[in-house]
Amino acid sequence: MSIIVTLxxxxxxxxxxxxxxxxxxxxxxxxxxxxxxxxxxxxxRMFHAVIYLKVERGADVIEAVRSLRPxxxxxxxxxxxxxxxxxxxxxxxEQVENDWDAVLLVQYDSCQAFDAARQRTEQRQxxxxxxxxxxxxxxxxxxANLMIPQILLKLRATDILRxxxxxxxxxxxxxxxxxxQKVMIEGLKTLEKLRHLCEDAVVxxxxxxxxxxxxxxxxxxxxxxxxxxxxxxxxGPMHLGRAVTVEGDAEFSAVAAVYYPGIDYMQNMIGSTFMxxxxxxxxxxxxxxxxxxxxxxxx
Numbered sequence: 001m002s003i004i005v006t007l008x009x010x011x012x013x014x015x016x017x018x019x020x021x022x023x024x025x026x027x028x029x030x031x032x033x034x035x036x037x038x039x040x041x042x043x044x045r046m047f048h049a050v051i052y053l054k055v056e057r058g059a060d061v062i063e064a065v066r067s068l069r070p071x072x073x074x075x076x077x078x079x080x081x082x083x084x085x086x087x088x089x090x091x092x093x094e095q096v097e098n099d100w101d102a103v104l105l106v107q108y109d110s111c112q113a114f115d116a117a118r119q120r121t122e123q124r125q126x127x128x129x130x131x132x133x134x135x136x137x138x139x140x141x142x143x144a145n146l147m148i149p150q151i152l153l154k155l156r157a158t159d160i161l162r163x164x165x166x167x168x169x170x171x172x173x174x175x176x177x178x179x180x181q182k183v184m185i186e187g188l189k190t191l192e193k194l195r196h197l198c199e200d201a202v203v204x205x206x207x208x209x210x211x212x213x214x215x216x217x218x219x220x221x222x223x224x225x226x227x228x229x230x231x232x233x234x235x236g237p238m239h240l241g242r243a244v245t246v247e248g249d250a251e252f253s254a255v256a257a258v259y260y261p262g263i264d265y266m267q268n269m270i271g272s273t274f275m276x277x278x279x280x281x282x283x284x285x286x287x288x289x290x291x292x293x294x295x296x297x298x299x
Contacts, residue, residue: 026149033201035296038081047111051104054132061101071126077117078106084292088187093288095250138241138255156231167229170272178280185271191263194293202266206256211285222282235261
C-alpha cells in the first residue's frame with residue numbers, strides 16, 4: 001500500500017510540476033514576446049474594453065496611440081494591457097467596420113469605471129482626434145483564462161498518447177487554396193510592413209457571434225484541429241471573455257485574443273494544406289478577426 005501511495009504522490013507532484021512549467025512558459029511568452037501586461041490574477045469585477053482605432057490619413061499610428069495613452073490611463077481610468085498595430089481583418093464582419101489601424105486592450109476596475117472614463121471630456125476629445133473608433137467590452141474570467149494553458153497541455157499529452165502525427169512543418173497549399181483562403185493569403189502580405197515592430201508575435205482579436213447548429217458544429221471541428229496545433233507549438237488564446245456591447249447595436253457572444261508565434265508562422269499556417277483541410281467548412285454567424293502586431297513597448 002505504501003508503494004502505491006508513494007507512486008501516486010510522485011505522479012501528483014509530476015503533474016503539478018508540468019502544470020507550473022506550462023504556466024511559466026506561457027507567461028514568459030506573454031510578457032516578453034507579446035508585450036501583454038495582463039495581471040495573472042484580478043478581481044471578477046474588472047472590465048475589459050477592446051478599442052479599435054482608425055487614425056487620420058497620414059498620421060503615424062504609434063504616435064497617435066502614444067498621445068492617447070496618458071488620457072486612457074489617467075487617474076480613475078484604465079490600464080492598457082495590450083497594444084497592436086492592425087495589419088488586416090482576416091475575417092470581416094457585417095455588423096461593424098473592418099478597416100482599422102490599431103487595437104488596444106484596456107482593463108478597468110469595473111464596468112462603472114469604464115462608463116465614467118468614457119464620459120470624461122478629455123477622453124472624448126482624445127478619441128475624437130481619430131478618424132474612427134469602435135469599442136467592444138467583455139468580462140474576462142480569471143479561472144477560465146488561467147486554465148487555457150493547462151487545457152492545451154492536456155490536449156498535447158492526449159495527442160502524444162494517441163500518436164497523432166505532427167502538424168508541422170506546414171506544407172504550402174499552392175493553387176489548391178479555396179477562395180477565402182486565397183483572400184487571406186493575400187491579405188496577410190500586409191504583415192511584411194510591420195516586421196520592424198515585432199516579427200515574433202501576431203495577435204488576432206476576434207469578435208464572435210455563433211451561427212446555427214450546423215455552423216457551430218463546423219466551427220467546433222475547426223477549433224479542435226487548430227487547438228491541437230497550438231498545443232504542439234505552445235501558443236494560443238490569451239484572453240477569452242463574454243462580449244458586452246457598449247456602443248451601437250452589434251451583437252457578439254465572445255471576445256478572443258489569440259497569440260501566434262510570429263509573422264512567418266501566421267503566413268505559413270494560413271497558406272498551408274493544414275488550413276486548407278480544416279478551414280473551408282468553418283462557419284460562424286458573424287465575426288471580426290483583426291490581425292495585429294504588438295507595439296506596447298514602444299509607447
